[in-house]
Amino acid sequence: MRGHIGTFIAALVAVALCGCAGLTGNAGNTGMSITKAAYGTTEGEEVALYTLKNANGVEVQIINYGAIVTSLKVPDRSGKSDNIVLGYDTLEEYIADDAYLGCIAGRYANRIANGRFTLGSSEYTLAVNNPPNHLHGGKAGFNKKIWDAEEVRRSGAVGVRLTFTSADGEEGYPGTLDTEVTYELTKENELRIDYSAETDKQTVVNLTHHGYFNLAGAGSGDILKHELMIAADRYTPTGESMIPTGELAPVEGTPLDFREAKPIGRDIGADHPQLSYGKGFDQNFILKLAPGKSPELAARVSEPASGRVMEVLTTEPGIQFYTGNFLPNGKKGRDGKTYNHRTGFCLEAQHFPDSPNQPGFPTTVLIPGRKYSQTTTYRFSTEG
Numbered sequence: 001m002r003g004h005i006g007t008f009i010a011a012l013v014a015v016a017l018c019g020c021a022g023l024t025g026n027a028g029n030t031g032m033s034i035t036k037a038a039y040g041t042t043e044g045e046e047v048a049l050y051t052l053k054n055a056n057g058v059e060v061q062i063i064n065y066g067a068i069v070t071s072l073k074v075p076d077r078s079g080k081s082d083n084i085v086l087g088y089d090t091l092e093e094y095i096a097d098d099a100y101l102g103c104i105a106g107r108y109a110n111r112i113a114n115g116r117f118t119l120g121s122s123e124y125t126l127a128v129n130n131p132p133n134h135l136h137g138g139k140a141g142f143n144k145k146i147w148d149a150e151e152v153r154r155s156g157a158v159g160v161r162l163t164f165t166s167a168d169g170e171e172g173y174p175g176t177l178d179t180e181v182t183y184e185l186t187k188e189n190e191l192r193i194d195y196s197a198e199t200d201k202q203t204v205v206n207l208t209h210h211g212y213f214n215l216a217g218a219g220s221g222d223i224l225k226h227e228l229m230i231a232a233d234r235y236t237p238t239g240e241s242m243i244p245t246g247e248l249a250p251v252e253g254t255p256l257d258f259r260e261a262k263p264i265g266r267d268i269g270a271d272h273p274q275l276s277y278g279k280g281f282d283q284n285f286i287l288k289l290a291p292g293k294s295p296e297l298a299a300r301v302s303e304p305a306s307g308r309v310m311e312v313l314t315t316e317p318g319i320q321f322y323t324g325n326f327l328p329n330g331k332k333g334r335d336g337k338t339y340n341h342r343t344g345f346c347l348e349a350q351h352f353p354d355s356p357n358q359p360g361f362p363t364t365v366l367i368p369g370r371k372y373s374q375t376t377t378y379r380f381s382t383e384g
Ligand code: GAL
Pocket: 098, 099, 100, 110, 135, 242, 282, 320, 322, 326, 346, 348
């Protein structure tokens, strides 16, 4: 009997140390695993790297600095896996990064005009870190924070739950914001992101994932041959400094019409003011005018050479499509790769830019007692 108990305890210890969900006897998680490794130290705190795997060869790596996805390996049509997101090798490079590679952008993703907004009778001033505007939460947004992390296992998925409390007044925003972001890799080859936040004072919130994708493999060249569909018949045109005019304009008859899939490169050089402001595609597409209850298809991208396909489903009303126009040539990436201009694209599901100053846009105001939530899923498959 003692022998059996000893074996049982040893098995429990092994499961706890390994973190292999497949060993827990959860049939829905066969072949799935989570492992945790040290990634580095900053501000006296240790940063961990979590590796999530499923039985189909999909592997996601996440660090609790910036809630960053550092690597996402997905098989191509012949079964060969490759990393399809831009990233770096080291924590130091993520700390120095100014392109928001793979992070969660917040407290307010995208731009707020002139770094100012009013709530009730109070005016709030934010950092102008993308002159003349505020961008992605300020000088040290959520992409520069150390989050608490815990492993998540449920039937059919393994994941990491990241939590961060943003102090009242941090980066100029009112209210203590308790934020939770859960990344899950499912057995259906999805990277699912559930976001929630609660505040103790009226504030604004807009969170998104800022992954740069290249379905041919990160560092393999530009993304212009990817075929993209965006399920939006309108977009929010901006002025020169990328702040929306407030208009909800039809995509029809413009280079922004992605309702039928077309190569990203087909119209990227078209002579159109919206393309000149962003130096390529960098627009918010309108999916709906209020957040949905469950994620709906927002975009589909396919890459002809590898056969990889990515679908983006979201509850959010908008999606910013950005073609890495501000990526410099010769940027050092992970695994000895070099990234250049337009070698990754972002599909950032979110609310519309500058919503705090745009009464006609879906609201981004969060009040005490209410919960902000959004879900976005990146789903992978192959074709051809
Ligand atoms: C995107 C934004 C771009 C640029 C980029 C970061 O989300 O749309 O204009 O600021 O982030 O370089």
